[in-house]
Amino acid sequence: MNLHSSLWHRVAGLKPRLVPQLRVRRQQVRGQTWIVLGGAGGGRSVRMDRQAWTLAARLDGRCTLQQLWDRQLAAGDPPTQDELIELLAQLREAALLQFERGADFDRLLPHLDRTDRPPASRSLLAWRVPLADPSALLDLLQRHTRWLFTAPVAWLWAAVVIGAVLLALQHAGALWAHGERWLATPRYALLAALVWLPLKLLHELAHGLAVRHWGGHVREAGVTFMFGMPMPYVDASAAATFVRRRRRVVVGAAGMMVELAIAAAALCAWLTLDDGWARDLAFVTLFVCGISALVFNANPLQRLDGYFIACDLLGLPNLALRSRRWWHERLLGWLAPAVAPERMPLARGEAPWLAVYAPLSWACMLLICALAVFWLGSVSFLLGALAGMLLGWQLVAMPAVRLLAPLARAARSHGQAAGRARRASAAAVALGVVVLAVPLPRATVLQGVVWPPELAQLRSEEEGFVESVFATDGQPVDAGAPVMRLANPRLVAELTRQRAEVDALEARLYGALPADALGDGGAAADAGLALDTARAALDRLVARVDALTVRARTSGRLALPGASDLEGRYVERGRLLGQVVGPAPPTVRAALPESEAAALGSTPRTVSVRLAATPHDRHVAQVVHAGGGAGQRLPSAALSQRHGGAIATDPHDSDALQPARPVVLLDVQLAAPASARLGERAWVRVDTGHSPLAWQALGAGRRALLERFNAGF
Numbered sequence: 001m002n003l004h005s006s007l008w009h010r011v012a013g014l015k016p017r018l019v020p021q022l023r024v025r026r027q028q029v030r031g032q033t034w035i036v037l038g039g040a041g042g043g044r045s046v047r048m049d050r051q052a053w054t055l056a057a058r059l060d061g062r063c064t065l066q067q068l069w070d071r072q073l074a075a076g077d078p079p080t081q082d083e084l085i086e087l088l089a090q091l092r093e094a095a096l097l098q099f100e101r102g103a104d105f106d107r108l109l110p111h112l113d114r115t116d117r118p119p120a121s122r123s124l125l126a127w128r129v130p131l132a133d134p135s136a137l138l139d140l141l142q143r144h145t146r147w148l149f150t151a152p153v154a155w156l157w158a159a160v161v162i163g164a165v166l167l168a169l170q171h172a173g174a175l176w177a178h179g180e181r182w183l184a185t186p187r188y189a190l191l192a193a194l195v196w197l198p199l200k201l202l203h204e205l206a207h208g209l210a211v212r213h214w215g216g217h218v219r220e221a222g223v224t225f226m227f228g229m230p231m232p233y234v235d236a237s238a239a240a241t242f243v244r245r246r247r248r249v250v251v252g253a254a255g256m257m258v259e260l261a262i263a264a265a266a267l268c269a270w271l272t273l274d275d276g277w278a279r280d281l282a283f284v285t286l287f288v289c290g291i292s293a294l295v296f297n298a299n300p301l302q303r304l305d306g307y308f309i310a311c312d313l314l315g316l317p318n319l320a321l322r323s324r325r326w327w328h329e330r331l332l333g334w335l336a337p338a339v340a341p342e343r344m345p346l347a348r349g350e351a352p353w354l355a356v357y358a359p360l361s362w363a364c365m366l367l368i369c370a371l372a373v374f375w376l377g378s379v380s381f382l383l384g385a386l387a388g389m390l391l392g393w394q395l396v397a398m399p400a401v402r403l404l405a406p407l408a409r410a411a412r413s414h415g416q417a418a419g420r421a422r423r424a425s426a427a428a429v430a431l432g433v434v435v436l437a438v439p440l441p442r443a444t445v446l447q448g449v450v451w452p453p454e455l456a457q458l459r460s461e462e463e464g465f466v467e468s469v470f471a472t473d474g475q476p477v478d479a480g481a482p483v484m485r486l487a488n489p490r491l492v493a494e495l496t497r498q499r500a501e502v503d504a505l506e507a508r509l510y511g512a513l514p515a516d517a518l519g520d521g522g523a524a525a526d527a528g529l530a531l532d533t534a535r536a537a538l539d540r541l542v543a544r545v546d547a548l549t550v551r552a553r554t555s556g557r558l559a560l561p562g563a564s565d566l567e568g569r570y571v572e573r574g575r576l577l578g579q580v581v582g583p584a585p586p587t588v589r590a591a592l593p594e595s596e597a598a599a600l601g602s603t604p605r606t607v608s609v610r611l612a613a614t615p616h617d618r619h620v621a622q623v624v625h626a627g628g629g630a631g632q633r634l635p636s637a638a639l640s641q642r643h644g645g646a647i648a649t650d651p652h653d654s655d656a657l658q659p660a661r662p663v664v665l666l667d668v669q670l671a672a673p674a675s676a677r678l679g680e681r682a683w684v685r686v687d688t689g690h691s692p693l694a695w696q697a698l699g700a701g702r703r704a705l706l707e708r709f710n711a712g713f
């Protein structure tokens with residue numbers, strides 16, 4: 001262990017002292033005692049172990065840092081000079097340390113690497129604008145809200161929220177259908193904009209009252225602009241000095257508890273009110289409170305309420321900052337073990353959490369920002385491009401610079417580290433080339449059903465009731481052979497009436513001929529024209545009545561499911577009744593959302609099919625027809641999500657055939673005959689060329705976002 005630091009000469013003569021209003025608390029974390037220092041008026045706090053506190057407690061402004069370190073060195077087991085500088089930096093940033101006049105710690109150490117410094121102050125994604133000191137308002141409200149932080153109120157809140165959850169599960173279908181229909185409308189967007197600020201003010205007020213209830217101070221309130229959206233905040237950091245963990249958890253959860261209680265009341269209002277503005281406002285309030293509390297605030301991967309609650313419940317204070325420092329120490333230790341700093345002290349069981357949190361948190365933020373960029377890109381390409389560059393710099397470039405800068409300095413100062421740095425850089429460049437530049441195969445997998453060819457389909461050309469069935473399932477039939485006959489009394493009556501009209505017009509024509517022989521012939525001409533029109537209508541009706549007999553249009557084996565149950569059943573016009581299975585290879589009809597159709601492109605494609613009955617057999621196929629436009633009906637309910645498919649359908653459609661968004665149909669014919677049943681599930685793989693892996697991921701994300709955006713979420 002290297003006790004000395006190259007920066008020590010800059011600070012050895014300083015005489016720092018702790019602020020007079022310092023509050024010292026002891027906390028038990030994972031069976032170990034830690035010291036938490038905080039200001040009397042709130043603000044940031046610093047956690048340290050007993051060894052660091054032994055040194056920090058001697059910062060009285062009378063002794064220099066060199067004298068303090070010499071005393072610790074003489075006493076044995078001293079901290080390293082780097083650890084002491086790190087401790088001073090933490091206390092300085094938390095405004096818990098003062099220096100003698102003329103001493104500027106930040107100027108003396110401008111290049112000090114602070115890997116655990118919170119990035120919010122430098123973030124382009126979120127920045128704070130302090131507006132006021134809410135102490136007077138909180139003191140006024142505290143006298144009237146003490147009863148909110150009692151056990152009976154907590155039990156009542158739990159009962160209300162649990163009841164609301166059960167009620168929401170009971171009406172989940174109606175809630176989902178209402179949201180799909182209305183959430184994307186301008187009316188609901190306006191209501192959401194109106195209720196957002198009042199709800200967030202109540203959320204932050206709950207945090208402030210909870211801190212004030214247990215003796216903490218809230219000295220700052222303002223607005224945080226997160227992704228450009230204004231959100232109120234209160235500085236509740238004084239809760240970190242609370243000794244009891246339960247109180248810290250309640251402070252972190254107070255805002256979400258208020259929103260969930262409001263959501264429960266809004267759900268009851270939505271279920272009882274009649275349609276109108278009040279009911280719409282209740283639904284929007286329910287949606288805003290529920291999504292905000294459960295998806296965003298409760299997410300422990302973001303530095304919001306859920307993060308601080310998880311830190312307290314798991315006994316992992318400052319998890320995000322310490323996880324980044326943990327990774328920095330390991331990387332620096334691997335790159336340059338000789339110059340790596342002393343590792344920070346860890347409590348029992350902390351290491352796995354520190355190892356996984358920073359990567360997961362970064363990935364979560366990257367996903368959220370990518371979705372935001374794709375959404376902006378769907379509105380305006382220019383906005384999407386600008387947002388992509390901004391977020392790329394903030395989430396990729398800046399973290400990489402902060403991580404690699406100290407590693408590069410270590411590599412320059414140590415020969416072995418330089419070699420490892422070159423190898424790591426080469427591996428990173430190779431990985432970047434593979435992800436960004438090397439074309440890789442790209443394919444789209446679609447769900448479909450075995451579909452008969454056009455000539456093999458048995459369809460009813462007219463509506464009617466099945467009067468008789470002339471063939472059975474599996475029976476060989478010839479082209480033109482009758483399969484079944486439908487009865488349509490209305491159509492037969494129209495035919496009888498039209499024949500009578502033709503007979504009457506013929507008699508009128510014959511009667512007009514003798515009279516016209518003596519006149520100008522106008523009456524006979526009119527009668528002849530009317531007769532021609534009536535005969536054309538009669539021919540059409542005769543063809544329609546003849547179409548009541550469903551005939552095979554090709555030779556083969558008849559596939560007529562449920563033939564014995566067809567008699568007496570009503571059949572709509574154009575309904576698919578069965579097929580004639582011939583020697584031709586089967587056809588698969590697939591459906592895909594309109595937003596994904598562009599990914600197939602127009603270049604020649606390699607297509608393969610796997611059937612559900614023989615999933616291990618791969619059949620070569622070719623596209624024989626691609627829908628020229630989007631449709632509003634699925635070929636089979638098997639393709640809907642309700643029956644195990646991938647296409648979302650209208651919840652009001654009991655047949656699950658009407659897609660929630662337009663779909664494009666694709667007909668694929670196998671290259672060789674195969675044993676396939678009508679309606680059997682199939683999976684169609686369409687190879688669409690080559691592109692780098694990064695572009696494939698971006699394209700898939702963009703299509704998923706557009707699909708969700710078009711759905712109204």
